[in-house]
Amino acid sequence: MTATIAAPTARATASARPTRVATCYRFELVKLLSQWRVRILLAVCWIAPAALVAVVSTQNSLPADTVFGRWMGQSGWAGSLVVLSFAASWVLPFLTSLVAGDVFAVEDRLGTWRHLLVTVRSPGRIFAAKALASVTVVLGLVVGLAVSGTVGALLAVGDDPLVGLGGQLLPSAHAAALVSLAWACALVPVLAFAAVGLLGSVVCGRSPMGLAIPALLAFVLDIAQMLPLPLVVRVALPSYGFIAWRDLFTQPAASGPVVVSVVVGLAWAIVATVLAYVLFTRRDFTDPAYDGAGRRVITRTVAPLALLLGLSVAVLAAVVPASGSGIDGSKLETSLATAYGHLYRLQTRELHRPAVTERELRTSASCDKGGSLVEDRGAGSDWRCVVTWHISGAGAVGSAIYQLDVTPDGRYVADGDGPQEVNGFFQLRTPRGDEPNPLWQFDGSINLLSATTSRG
Template structure:
């Protein structure tokens, strides 16, 4: 009686691939690192006298534990997440090439398509376990070591612990989209390059290239057409109102890249000649079916977004600085036990210039200068303060107080409860780069 060969079910194949991944010492080490290292990092840094003020929310690590997962997110988007996707997704197919086990796997599973889906799902599962560990570990450590206090947003708005926690969860969920795109690129590299180490390095190299492009003075449309921009646009969640348009566009772009790269990887995998043990990548087909669709996608997205210029204009800078100053002035007023005021009563405005008189007041640079003016109820003369701004091409800026000393001249202010950080001394802000209309 002849038995009929039945393909292994997807569930069994997925479980087998997941066990293979988790049995690797490298993957186990990554899991332990992602669940322990952020907690140690936040605990150590929050106890230091010198804080990473050049990192978004780094200056608030002494003030609230909710700054911890945001500092970790800023670092993870630049380095950790690209590396994790490289080590997991970038090696999931190439490992079979190095071990020469493709024919054995095909005999056992009897379905190349099922093998691909199982490996993709197993690598995605491991990546999710790694990513979840980063915010959970850093949040627990930050709240335990520093405390659950309010967090200052990127426009000076004071966020309650509950609001901060909700926005942190959303920020990390948004970061999953570009992580999926890099993981899909890792799958593509692992299939296309075979046992070559280039497949393992591809997600990290792509992420590094996207970072370099983001730091150049390129048009806004180019930034949004790259999936890595979603590692940056989560900043818009911490303004009021939230800057949702660039965030949603960047998430959509990342997910489209993830689908396109995964589809290309599947296409190459199904057309591979598994009878050739010397196979070491798909050669010319990898360029036409792997690289070319992503290049076309990048060009099409750039055209569709179509936002010209840097997106940093004088009017946007003035509005952002005035809004942040008004919120932070109210916070300083509460610290000093002065009579409460509202933003409407302050009627804050800012006049900003860039460089010399002949230089156009737009674009990034460290030569921005803003004079902020405000009014207090019952006081005839208007108050004024000076800030020097360093605005990077991504729209993030640091405003450094330059007098008067009673307002922004000192790092600490003396309050009835003791010395506290002066919120007006130096603050971070972000400018939405997409065209917008003033909110009247």
């Protein structure tokens, strides 16, 4: 008799077990991929960058206002980085909004939570499945952008060496590795924005505001990156990872900004995901009138993220050796002199002159911001630098003047201001065709996290 009763009880217990996460994940992934907007996004991300970069790379007018844009006609690797720079500002946060920002809210709008809970029997597993499915789709979109942009640029231009932000020539294999690493670094802030999208989707319920939260956050942070914020605040923002990869292309390469951006981005992703999980698993699904967290959104979401930002700023202020904006005359002089020395050798080679080395050139720079009454620190378009070098075999010293526009994120554009025969605008005959003088205008970047030095 006991055995007869125990058998049905065991079967009932087994039948009541929650559905496996893997099964739920496949189900949620199929649901996402069946949506027409997701299919369109996948098609656009895997096709559009290749076509766009292939067309732009062959034009006479290149997007010189974008990092590596002026080199798109000379190396296909530059095209991939231009796609990354453009996508980081708007495209990637927008993609996370359309996927992660709606993955929970759609169930509220359709009223399907009861059916889903009856089937799965575990809110935690539902959350895990939806989070993993949305991240999978987002990663598929990012990989599509990277592969499409890279392949399109390489087919249109070729895999010639890439000119780095230190003026150095990066061989094709080295450039390929750095480009891949740059895209990998950008995945971390993407995960942070996706986590914020999940949090917004849980908090806002059926309201469409969840869709806008990652994009709105990206808009605010993009404006913040253009402001003269203290360095420790700038690098504590989750969007810093979208620009930190530039320091991989300087000479010498700097890994510090990348490491900091990865740690900050992962911290945001973990905290936002945990908040979303706690709110979701504690939700009362029996309430048919549920319409988001309402006033509790401030204490349950905004306050913890603000606390994370404040804690990040405090930790970075204690460990980062730089101060203020991180931009000063000494850093700028070192970076400019290094870039000029490399580009001078490139110009020499393209003019078919005898080769020289950086050691023979002994390039140096002297920079001033806004005259003697202004401190030589901070961003601005009023930097003026004089570069000097030793002319090989002539026993003389040459000099060239540059006007620099330095942005708050550490990037600068050097514009040649004479002499004309050195850094003026003229075309050089190269195996790829006529190219502008490499010393005329070029991009550079300084390591904001390096120690601020005083000049004697």
